[in-house]
Amino acid sequence: xxxxxxxxxxxxxxxxxxxxxxxxxxxxxxxxxxxxxxxxxxxxxxxxxxxxxxxxxxxxxxxxxxxxxxxxxxxxxxxxxxxxxxxxxxxxxxxxxxxxxxxxxxxxxxxxxxxxxxxxxxxxxxxxxxxxxxxxxxxxxxxxxxxxxxxxxxxx
Numbered sequence: 001x002x003x004x005x006x007x008x009x010x011x012x013x014x015x016x017x018x019x020x021x022x023x024x025x026x027x028x029x030x031x032x033x034x035x036x037x038x039x040x041x042x043x044x045x046x047x048x049x050x051x052x053x054x055x056x057x058x059x060x061x062x063x064x065x066x067x068x069x070x071x072x073x074x075x076x077x078x079x080x081x082x083x084x085x086x087x088x089x090x091x092x093x094x095x096x097x098x099x100x101x102x103x104x105x106x107x108x109x110x111x112x113x114x115x116x117x118x119x120x121x122x123x124x125x126x127x128x129x130x131x132x133x134x135x136x137x138x139x140x141x142x143x144x145x146x147x148x149x150x151x152x153x154x155x156x
Contacts, residue, residue, distance in 0.1 A: 002030050002032065004020075005020050005027050009038055009042050010045050012045070014053065017038075025057070028054065028057050034066055035065040035066030035067070037059065037065070038054050039061065039071045040063065040065050040071045040074055042054055044075070044078060048082065051071075051086065062092060062093050068099035070092065070104075072087045072096070072104050073103075076107040076108050076113060084104075094120055095125060095126045097131075100132050101130065101133075103126070105117060105125040105127065106136070106137045109153065112144055114148055121153075127153060127156050137153055138154060
């Protein structure tokens with residue numbers, strides 16, 4: 001049943017997800033084979049309506065998958081600015097670290113997500129956090145060679 005539930009989230013089938021949650025509220029805190037929660041999956045697949053439903057039902061906003069990633073980290077990685085805004089507005093922690101030490105800001109820098117990096121910085125993202133390889137978000141921006149992102153991080 002869980003796999004079907006997670007497939008419905010991936011496919012954006014809001015009505016089915018809602019019905020399944022009403023029938024079995026414990027699905028809200030379930031995890032798929034990769035350790036993703038319904039909220040992590042809905043944000044990763046940019047499913048806004050399902051994300052809203054899960055948040056309304058009380059999904060744990062900073063729950064982590066098997067790699068230590070949160071829903072906010074996934075949205076930063078994928079570049080979903082609207083989802084990032086929503087999660088931050090709902091209280092997601094912006095300085096969480098995954099098992100490799102990466103943060104949302106490090107993901108934004110690694111994948112040249114300028115708007116997301118700017119948003120995270122405006123909300124107080126810590127520019128001094130280093131991943132397990134000893135690299136900050138600025139180091140990752142320099143590796144990517146994006147002058148705008150480098151300047152943004154240097155001036156923060």
